[in-house]
Amino acid sequence: MTEHSAPRRETLEKLTPVLTKRWLSPEAWRLDVYQQLDGYAALRKAIGSHPDDLIQLIKDSGLRGRGGAGFPTGLKWGFIPQGDGKPHYLVVNADEGEPGTCKDLPLMTHDPHSLIEGVIIASYAIRANRAYIYIRGEAVHAARRLRNAVAEAYAAGYLGTDILGSGFDLDVVVHSGAGAYICGEETALLDSLEGFRGQPRLRPPFPATHGLYACPTVVNNVGTIASVPYIVLGGADWWKTMGTEKSSGPMIYSLSGRIANPGQYECSMGITLRELIELAGGMLPGHNLKFWTPGGSSTPLLAAEHLDVPLDFEGVAAAGSILGTTATQIFSDQDCPVYATYRWLEFYHHESCGKCTPCREGNYWMVRVYRRILSGQGTQEDLDTLLDTCDNILGRSFCGLGDGATSPVTSSLKYFKQDYLDYIEGRTAPRLSEKTLVGA
Ligand code: L3W
Numbered sequence: 443m444t445e446h447s448a449p450r451r452e453t454l455e456k457l458t459p460v461l462t463k464r465w466l467s468p469e470a471w472r473l474d475v476y477q478q479l480d481g482y483a484a485l486r487k488a489i490g491s492h493p494d495d496l497i498q499l500i501k502d503s504g505l506r507g508r509g510g511a512g513f514p515t516g517l518k519w520g521f522i523p524q525g526d527g528k529p530h531y532l533v534v535n536a537d538e539g540e541p542g543t544c545k546d547l548p549l550m551t552h553d554p555h556s557l558i559e560g561v562i563i564a565s566y567a568i569r570a571n572r573a574y575i576y577i578r579g580e581a582v583h584a585a586r587r588l589r590n591a592v593a594e595a596y597a598a599g600y601l602g603t604d605i606l607g608s609g610f611d612l613d614v615v616v617h618s619g620a621g622a623y624i625c626g627e628e629t630a631l632l633d634s635l636e637g638f639r640g641q642p643r644l645r646p647p648f649p650a651t652h653g654l655y656a657c658p659t660v661v662n663n664v665g666t667i668a669s670v671p672y673i674v675l676g677g678a679d680w681w682k683t684m685g686t687e688k689s690s691g692p693m694i695y696s697l698s699g700r701i702a703n704p705g706q707y708e709c710s711m712g713i714t715l716r717e718l719i720e721l722a723g724g725m726l727p728g729h730n731l732k733f734w735t736p737g738g739s740s741t742p743l744l745a746a747e748h749l750d751v752p753l754d755f756e757g758v759a760a761a762g763s764i765l766g767t768t769a770t771q772i773f774s775d776q777d778c779p780v781y782a783t784y785r786w787l788e789f790y791h792h793e794s795c796g797k798c799t800p801c802r803e804g805n806y807w808m809v810r811v812y813r814r815i816l817s818g819q820g821t822q823e824d825l826d827t828l829l830d831t832c833d834n835i836l837g838r839s840f841c842g843l844g845d846g847a848t849s850p851v852t853s854s855l856k857y858f859k860q861d862y863l864d865y866i867e868g869r870t871a872p873r874l875s876e877k878t879l880v881g882a
């Protein structure tokens with residue numbers, strides 16, 4: 443695919459601004475502006491309903507988790523035991539750190555009250571009186587906006603005791619992490635929140651029964667929780683008018699790389715990359731699509747032949763990848779898949795928490811192999827070593843970080859083996875100096 447002109451009308455109609463609809467309204471982060479734009483209307487409606495009816499509504503909507511795994515949200519809420527006498531918690535995973543992913547931070551920056559409103563409704567549904575928003579440490583500006591919005595919500599009676607006269611109490615704490623990617627894994631996040639070093643816990647038991655302080659806990663992504671007020675106001679059937687049968691609703695796709703207008707595009711699930719690129723004004727002049735990630739670097743790369751794959755959970759899986767966080771990073775024929783994979787592996791190597799051997803050692807070894815190949819010292823055997831190492835990481839790691847690290851390696855070798863051979867056989871000039879091998 444090469445550059446082209448303005449999007450066609452039928453492609454423009456695929457834009458479905460729901461969660462992003464207030465992003466262009468001036469100062470929509472302020473409570474008074476948010477309220478003028480329908481803000482907190484969903485809470486008023488929800489607080490008069492029975493919590494079980496809200497869980498059923500979310501089940502009926504088909505909403506699936508927006509953090510990468512696509513787990514059915516209503517089902518997760520329904521796992522919270524009732525009448526158990528224990529405190530329940532809602533934890534929002536706002537530790538957005540997957541390379542290429544940029545949908546939750548803009549949402550919290552431009553429209554923080556929509557997340558807070560979703561937090562209140564979700565907490566009411568699962569009978570939680572305390573909720574935490576765990577935000578990425580580097581996201582200082584978004585955290586400040588969120589904290590200001592929480593203070594405004596307390597002052598207006600949307601948080602605290604006897605919310606809107608309903609008898610329901612809720613406290614919300616915004617907690618900033620310390621910049622570790624692993625704390626986006628839900629159980630490492632819980633450990634970090636409890637004050638421990640953030641490392642994943644064994645699952646099962648899942649957080650739904652044994653989460654924060656060993657109590658029933660729902661952990662949901664920002665986009666998941668921010669979807670809730672819209673479903674409450676619009677209804678499950680309206681939500682399902684967008685997306686596909688098994689992947690309902692709109693999704694915020696973050697587009698980056700060799701395109702004219704990178705950014706966030708909220709569209710019905712099932713849109714294709716061809717259409718997204720059209721919405722983004724086409725490829726940059728002189729660039730042709732070569733490879734791309736459908737959902738961040740932890741999802742297997744796809745190639746130009748996958749331009750018409752529907753970007754929903756099932757469509758991407760059928761193409762051999764994962765929808766993940768819908769972070770579509772777009773690379774052209776002027777980019778090198780070997781070098782890109784090396785850079786991602788350096789990230790995984792750096793962020794590996796070190797708890798399990800396959801990920802801790804495997805990523806270390808693979809970085810060394812990539813340095814060899816990219817400095818012109820690689821051999822054909824190195825390619826087998828890479829695949830063998832991936833085989834010993836995938837499915838043998840303690841958490842998804844290890845599995846995810848193998849995705850760019852195996853997929854780039856599947857589609858772009860020739861690019862590796864070009865380094866090994868001297869047709870491509872070395873990209874790294876031999877000095878990178880010293881002490882590696
Ligand atoms: C109760 C059961 N709960 C599953 C819950 C579980 C979790 C959710 C999904 O990883 C992936 C990862 C990243 N009883 C349950 C149950 N649950 N069975 O359902 O669980 P799971 O294991 O399918 O996925 P996960 O652990 O949530 C998420 C990938 O997404 N990813 C994301 C990367 C980074 C970000 C970010 O920066 N924000 O999301 C991208 O692909 O690699 O594989 O809540 O408790 N029987």
Ligand code: SF4
Nearest residue numbers: 796797798801841844
């Ligand atoms: Fe830690 Fe990696 Fe093992 Fe996950 S897979 S527990 S990040 S070492």
